[in-house]
Amino acid sequence: MRVLRDVLKQAQEDGVAIAHFNVSDLVLLKAVFTTARELNVPVIVGASEGERNFMGVRQIAALVRSLREEFDFPIFLNADHTHQLPEAVRAAEAGFDAIVFDATALPFEENVTRTKEVVEKLKAINPGILVEGELGDIGTGSEIHEEAPHSTKGLTTPDEAEEFVYSTGIDILAPAVGNMHGMLQSMVRGETKKRLDITRIAEIKRVTRVLLTLHGASGTDDEDLRKAIDAGINIVHINTELRVAWRHGLEDALAKQPHEVVPYKILLLAMESVKQVTRSRLALFNGR
Numbered sequence: 001m002r003v004l005r006d007v008l009k010q011a012q013e014d015g016v017a018i019a020h021f022n023v024s025d026l027v028l029l030k031a032v033f034t035t036a037r038e039l040n041v042p043v044i045v046g047a048s049e050g051e052r053n054f055m056g057v058r059q060i061a062a063l064v065r066s067l068r069e070e071f072d073f074p075i076f077l078n079a080d081h082t083h084q085l086p087e088a089v090r091a092a093e094a095g096f097d098a099i100v101f102d103a104t105a106l107p108f109e110e111n112v113t114r115t116k117e118v119v120e121k122l123k124a125i126n127p128g129i130l131v132e133g134e135l136g137d138i139g140t141g142s143e144i145h146e147e148a149p150h151s152t153k154g155l156t157t158p159d160e161a162e163e164f165v166y167s168t169g170i171d172i173l174a175p176a177v178g179n180m181h182g183m184l185q186s187m188v189r190g191e192t193k194k195r196l197d198i199t200r201i202a203e204i205k206r207v208t209r210v211l212l213t214l215h216g217a218s219g220t221d222d223e224d225l226r227k228a229i230d231a232g233i234n235i236v237h238i239n240t241e242l243r244v245a246w247r248h249g250l251e252d253a254l255a256k257q258p259h260e261v262v263p264y265k266i267l268l269l270a271m272e273s274v275k276q277v278t279r280s281r282l283a284l285f286n287g288r
């Protein structure tokens with residue numbers, strides 16, 4: 001079985017990106033795994049601190065590992081947006097393949113210091129683990145926002161990105177390049193799309209030469225996503241679109257089967273709804 005670093009390197013050579021889907025239950029995990037297998041493309045499953053608290057750090061690690069081993073399939077696990085060192089250590093010890101350390105709430109210098117410390121600690125636990133650092137403001141909460149969040153730090157500059165990568169030793173950088181966590185109501189309705197700063201992505205890639213992740217990609221213009229991958233994005237995070245599909249699928253299931261009480265009969269429809277989204281995003285990111 002190839003490790004995540006090799007899978008990402010191969011994707012970069014092939015000009016495609018690996019999809020990262022957040023999961024908080026078995027419905028989402030099964031939907032992600034099933035469609036990745038259908039399309040025969042590697043995939044990353046992400047669990048934020050909230051999602052890990054709900055599922056259990058070791059429990060989600062065991063589930064993903066069991067899928068990888070039983071089906072000999074390249075599915076990987078990422079500890080998304082981890083804010084404290086002890087939480088990062090817990091995920092590394094549980095066998096996560098990658099960890100996003102998010103100290104963007106802190107000033108630049110402190111972000112550098114904290115991220116560097118995490119890189120050193122995690123590599124001591126597992127030299128193969130990939131550590132991602134974050135720079136710039138991409139908002140918080142993969143939810144439906146009433147209005148666009150007020151950006152304080154703005155977009156990541158290539159100069160800052162270069163210094164951050166060089167000073168911290170991170171494997172992957174998550175920049176702010178027009179992306180944003182969550183979606184606006186108008187995006188859920190399909191009336192508006194997020195737009196990306198492609199030139200900035202290309203410039204950040206040129207000066208840092210590290211793997212790049214696009215967070216908060218739900219509701220982004222498809223053509224911008226293709227261009228962003230061409231410009232150097234290696235991992236694309238989709239969460240809110242899946243959560244919306246999960247909820248709509250569940251509502252449909254309950255409406256269609258008002259007297260049903262068997263969970264797996266109800267949840268099957270929620271899973272089908274999520275699969276439509278994962279299938280379309282996997283196809284797009286893999287140039288299909």
Ligand SMILES: [Zn+2]
Pocket residue numbers: 080081181215216237
């Ligand atoms: Zn994120």
